[in-house]
Amino acid sequence: MRTCLKMAFAFTLSVTTPFIAFAQHYDVVIQNGRVMDPETKFDGVRNVGIKDGQIAVITSNSISGKKIIDATDHIVAPGFIDLHAHGLNIGDYRMQAMQGVTTMLELESGILPVSDWYEGQAKKKLPLNYGAAAAWTYARIATFTEKPPEATAEYFQGVQGRADWKMNIATPEQQDKIMKLVEQGLDEGALGIGINAGYAPGYGQKEYYALAKLAAKRGVATFTHARYASNMEPQSSFEAIQELIANAALTGAHMHICHINSNSLKDIHSTLELVDDAIAKNINITVGAYPWGAASTVVGAAMFSGDGWRERMGSTAQNFQLGTQRMTEEQLSDYQKNKPGTFITWHFLDESNPDDLALLDASILHPNVLIESDEMFWMSMDSKGNVENYAGDNWPLPEDLFSHPRSNGTFAKILRSYVRERKLMSMQDALRKMSLMPAQTIEGFVPQMKKKGRLQEGMDADIVVFNPETISDVGTYEKPNQPAVGVQTVVVNGELVVTDGQLVLDAAPGKPIRRAIANK
16 A cells, blocks of 8 residues: 555656646746757757746746847757956946857956945946956065056056066065065955066066966966967967966966957967867866967057067067057057057958968867857047047947957857858857856866856856857957857846847846955
């Protein structure tokens, strides 16, 4: 009799449990979309039910909800995660949302003070998740200028005319202060250590090694813009990547190589060989790249100074773009002397040249390279050539604003160029590089990321729905201020940020991505 009761109870559960799950009324339901998850490699037409900010169910059964989204002929994927983005204002986040980004992190440059930055971002009512690393360059600037760090981009831009923090080796006392400022940032919840070494290449060897040891001690990663960008030795791109790998091997630290394409210039095959050898030896490195043959940087950057920089980098003033126009040698000299903190676009490869495009493709298609945008601020320029970062909340962004087109088209470009048009990458692999790999890069020390980058039940409802036949980057170098197209819906923490291809202006579901704050 007891056995019969157990069997009857088990049978009751087996038939009623699905009914209970599918009869729920969800907050948002995404119907009839091609659901793709890069971790499990699932690929099939399903309905997705979202409840209380999480993915509650993925099913072929009919489900109902307060908001129904028809995703027929669209791909439903985990939202894109950008580990390398510099824009700090709401317009920057909105432009990223329009191409399917749901989490936007400032890890390469970072910021200080970290607590001030998180408090400031929380007041901006941002549509995307946000976070930052502790900025080594800010700590260096504060140490050499004796001016406390400020959690703004302008703090970094304003000292580009000084050479000491860029080129001088720190005294033991100065290095101690630099390290304490960085460690304070980690204590305040920073997502690792941002090492923008390309802007301060004169730091010697001991300081970078100390940063790697600190990262290993604290169980976080470093995110490095390697200090040299040169096709020629010594002080070559190869040397800079080799230095990073050596420090990772010696300390055991996890060290991420930012934008290996622009760091390597035309020597990408040599630097990728270093990456392959390091990974084969289980050295803890990760690598990112963006699909553009141009970088964005300040005109007074250290790499554009000294004798022979044009030959080392294969560039002249014509490789530089101010706003939407290429620069002249006279303009370059003027801005480097009088406005060194001005951001310019630097064309280091010509994508219309098949040989140059092949170099770019080598970095993007490498199986161990994730996609990061290196997104930049949206800026305006007055009649005198003065450039300012845009901090307003107008939408669409004012027509006269400009930026690098990677700021609103990196992820859309991967799906257009590499997946749809040139068929160099599968859709599943593109999604892996843009969602799962970024999450896995930091989830070992940022637990929040274990629930992102996947489209599975129980994961955070950070989701993008896009048309694979129409998704495209629209912005160009000459006319960058054009949002990407083809994204139908973006959901962040269960709330709609983009619907029917239009931004939801009052949507502010973005949450801080942050490590635990140390108790002092």
